[in-house]
Amino acid sequence: MTKPIIEVKNLAKNFGDNQVLKDISEQVDTGQVIVVIGPSGSGKSTFLRCLNLLETPTSGEVDFDGQDLTTLDTKKVNTLREQMGMVFQNFNLFPNMTVLENIKLAPMKVKGISDTDATKRAHELLKQVNLDDHADAFPTSLSGGQAQRVAIARALAMDPKVMLFDEPTSALDPEMVGEVLNVMQDLAQQGMTMVVVTHEMGFAKSVADRVWFMADGYIQENNTPEAFFSNPQTERAQDFLSKILM
Amino acid sequence: MKNKLIMAIALVMALVAGWAATTTTAQAATDNSLAKVQKKGTLIMGTSPDYPPYEFQATVHGKSQVVGMDVAVGKKIAKDLGVKLVVKSMSFDSLLVALQTGKVDMVISGMNPTPARRKNVDFTHTYYQGGYSIVINKNDKGIYKDKDSFVGKTIGAQTGSTMYNESKKQTSGTTVKGMTSVSDLILGLQSHKLQGVAMEKPSAQAYVSNNKELAMIPSHFDLSASDTSASVAFAKGSTSLVAAANKSVDQIRKQDLVNKDYLPAAGKYLKTNTVNTSMLHYWKAFLKGIEYTLIITVCSVFFGFILGVLLSLARMAQGGVFATALRWLATAYVEFIRGTPMMVQVMFVYFGLGLIVNLPALMSGIIAISLNSGAYIAEYIRGGINSVDKGQTEAARSLGMTSGYTMRYVVLPQALKNIWPSLGNEFITLIKDSSIVSIIGVSELIFQSNIVRSDTYRGVAPIAVIMVLYFIMTFTASRILNHFERKMQHD
Numbered sequence: 001m002t003k004p005i006i007e008v009k010n011l012a013k014n015f016g017d018n019q020v021l022k023d024i025s026e027q028v029d030t031g032q033v034i035v036v037i038g039p040s041g042s043g044k045s046t047f048l049r050c051l052n053l054l055e056t057p058t059s060g061e062v063d064f065d066g067q068d069l070t071t072l073d074t075k076k077v078n079t080l081r082e083q084m085g086m087v088f089q090n091f092n093l094f095p096n097m098t099v100l101e102n103i104k105l106a107p108m109k110v111k112g113i114s115d116t117d118a119t120k121r122a123h124e125l126l127k128q129v130n131l132d133d134h135a136d137a138f139p140t141s142l143s144g145g146q147a148q149r150v151a152i153a154r155a156l157a158m159d160p161k162v163m164l165f166d167e168p169t170s171a172l173d174p175e176m177v178g179e180v181l182n183v184m185q186d187l188a189q190q191g192m193t194m195v196v197v198t199h200e201m202g203f204a205k206s207v208a209d210r211v212w213f214m215a216d217g218y219i220q221e222n223n224t225p226e227a228f229f230s231n232p233q234t235e236r237a238q239d240f241l242s243k244i245l246m
Numbered sequence: 247m248k249n250k251l252i253m254a255i256a257l258v259m260a261l262v263a264g265w266a267a268t269t270t271t272a273q274a275a276t277d278n279s280l281a282k283v284q285k286k287g288t289l290i291m292g293t294s295p296d297y298p299p300y301e302f303q304a305t306v307h308g309k310s311q312v313v314g315m316d317v318a319v320g321k322k323i324a325k326d327l328g329v330k331l332v333v334k335s336m337s338f339d340s341l342l343v344a345l346q347t348g349k350v351d352m353v354i355s356g357m358n359p360t361p362a363r364r365k366n367v368d369f370t371h372t373y374y375q376g377g378y379s380i381v382i383n384k385n386d387k388g389i390y391k392d393k394d395s396f397v398g399k400t401i402g403a404q405t406g407s408t409m410y411n412e413s414k415k416q417t418s419g420t421t422v423k424g425m426t427s428v429s430d431l432i433l434g435l436q437s438h439k440l441q442g443v444a445m446e447k448p449s450a451q452a453y454v455s456n457n458k459e460l461a462m463i464p465s466h467f468d469l470s471a472s473d474t475s476a477s478v479a480f481a482k483g484s485t486s487l488v489a490a491a492n493k494s495v496d497q498i499r500k501q502d503l504v505n506k507d508y509l510p511a512a513g514k515y516l517k518t519n520t521v522n523t524s525m526l527h528y529w530k531a532f533l534k535g536i537e538y539t540l541i542i543t544v545c546s547v548f549f550g551f552i553l554g555v556l557l558s559l560a561r562m563a564q565g566g567v568f569a570t571a572l573r574w575l576a577t578a579y580v581e582f583i584r585g586t587p588m589m590v591q592v593m594f595v596y597f598g599l600g601l602i603v604n605l606p607a608l609m610s611g612i613i614a615i616s617l618n619s620g621a622y623i624a625e626y627i628r629g630g631i632n633s634v635d636k637g638q639t640e641a642a643r644s645l646g647m648t649s650g651y652t653m654r655y656v657v658l659p660q661a662l663k664n665i666w667p668s669l670g671n672e673f674i675t676l677i678k679d680s681s682i683v684s685i686i687g688v689s690e691l692i693f694q695s696n697i698v699r700s701d702t703y704r705g706v707a708p709i710a711v712i713m714v715l716y717f718i719m720t721f722t723a724s725r726i727l728n729h730f731e732r733k734m735q736h737d
Contacts, residue, residue: 054640074648082646092641096659096734105655106645151641158645 085155145176433705535694554623
C-alpha cells in the first residue's frame, strides 16, 4: 500500500449538545476499500459526510491528498470535492433531467468539458453500469437499483480519486441490492479507493480490505474482514455481530 | 444589492419628509416658470375628461382625444405663449397633486378657485362663470325642486369638487355621496342609488340633452363667485406664467369666447359622440386598453420575477454580518410591500418619485406593480426553494458544483416547477390588478372603459364588455400556463 489518500486526525462533530463523533483518527490508503459498519446512530454517515465536508467538523483535521480540507476556502473545497465522488442512500438524482443530463451536468459546468465529450463519456459510464439503454429516461421511471447505478455513474463522471458510499443499498428492494453491489465490486476490482458505509456484511467480507467498526462516536475496531468477523476484539463488536449474524 | 436597498430606503424616507414640505411651502423665490415653458416648447395641461362640455373624450378623425371648452381655453393660452398644448388625462382628485409635483404645467378642469385651493396653487382670472344644477331622473320631475327637496335621500357629487363640499354644507338630512367620475354618478342616478347629482350647469345641460331619461333642476345653492367660477391653476409661485395666461383669459372674457365659440364647438363633439353608441364602434378604445393592460402585466411579471429571485436569495443569505443585514432588509421590504395597498404604492411612485425624476405614468405603473409583485413572488420562490429536497443540494455539491451553480441548475429549476401554479396565479391576479394604474391616467382597460362610458353616456354596457374581455385574457393566460405546467412534468 502507498501513501494515505485520506487521513483523519482527532475528528469530532457535535450537533448542538449531541456529540456524534468524539475522537476519530484513521487513514485510507490509495486503492483500499474500507467498509464502515456499526449500529444505527453510531455516526457512520456523519463520519462519511465529514470526509467531503458536507458536514463541517467541529474540531480535528481531514487531510485529503495531503491538504487539510478544514482550513481551505470554499473555492478550494469545491475543487477537492470533485475528486471525491459520493453516492447517497436516496440516490438524489436530479428529477428534472434525463439520466444522460444527470451525468453530464457536473463535468460540463464544473470542468468545462464539451457537450460531445461529456456525452461520449456518459455513454461509456452507462455501459459500465449496464444502463446505456436508459440514457434518455427520466429518473422517476427508473427502479431503485437502476437509479443507484446511475448515481454511481454520475459520481464517476468527475473521475474521482475516491468514492464515498453512504448506505447505497439501504433504500433498495432486496432483489435490487445485488446489481448495485456487483457494480461496486467491479469498481473495487478496478482499483478504486472506496469508503463504504453499509449493513451488507457479505459485501464487507468479500470486498473490503479493512473493516472499521464504529460505535458511540469512536472507531472501535480497525481490522481485516477475516479477523473482524471471526474474532472481534471488543465487547461492543461482539455484541453487534451476535445480533446481526445469528 | 445591499447598497441599492439602503439607497431605496433613504429615498423613501426623504420623499415622505419632502412631500409634506413641498405641498405647503412656496416655490423658490426666483420665478422662471414662463421661461421654462417657453424653452421646452410645450404646455402640459392636466384635466379629468369626464365632465362635458368642459372636457371629455371624443373621436376626432378616427382618433380618441380630449376635447371641450377647457381644452379650447388651454389651446388659446398655449397659442398666445407660442408653445404647443399637450393634454394629460387623470382623475380629478389627482390633478392638484400632479400640478404640485410638476407632472403638469397647468390644470384646466372646470376648477373653482376656492380659498382652500388658493393656498396650494395659483389661479388665473376667471374664464367662465357658471352655476350649479342638479340632474335627476326624468320620472322624478315634480318630486324634486331644488337642493332642499332631498331630505332623507341621497345626492351625488364628484369627489374633491366644490359641488361635493357645498352639497355637504348646504343640505340637511341629505346624504351626500362622492364618486370619482361623473359617469359613475350618472350610473348611480339611473340605477336609483342616487336621487340627484350636483354638477356645473353646462355639464348638466350636456347630460340632459344627450340622455332622454334625465332632467335638470336648479340647485339654489348659496354660492360666492369663487365657487361658481372656473379658473386655470398653476403651480404656486409661478407668477410670470400666471400673468401671461391672464392676458389670454382676459381676452376670452372680453370677447365672450366661451359662449360664442367654445361651448357650441363642444356641443358638436358631444353630438358626434352620441351618434353611434354601440360598443362595437369603440373597439379601438377597448383594444388599446387590452394592449396596455397586457404590457403592464407582462413587464411587471418579468421584472417582478427577477426582483423576486433576488429578494428570495437575500432572505436566505447565510453567514456573516453582511448576510444578516441583507436578510433583514429583504424581509423588511417584503413585509412593507405586503402591508401597504398597491394603489398607494402606485400613487407614491408616480407622484412621490416624480419630485425627483419625472417618470411617465406608464413607467411609474410598471415600476410600482413590479416592486409590489416582486415581494409576493419572492415569497413563492422562497417556499419553492425550501420545498426542494436537501439531498439535491448535497448531490450537486458533492460533485464539486459551487453553491451558485447548484442553485441555478439544480434547485431553481425544480423550485420553479413546484411554484408554477402560484406564479401563474400571480400573473392572472396582475392582469386584473393592473387596473389600479388607471388612477394615474394609464390607458389600460378600466381607464378606457371609463372613457367609453363618458363618451357614450352609457353606464353599464362598457362594464359588461370589459368583464368579458378580462375573462378572455385571464382564461387564455391560464390555458397557456397549464400547457407549460404539463410540459414540466416528468413523472
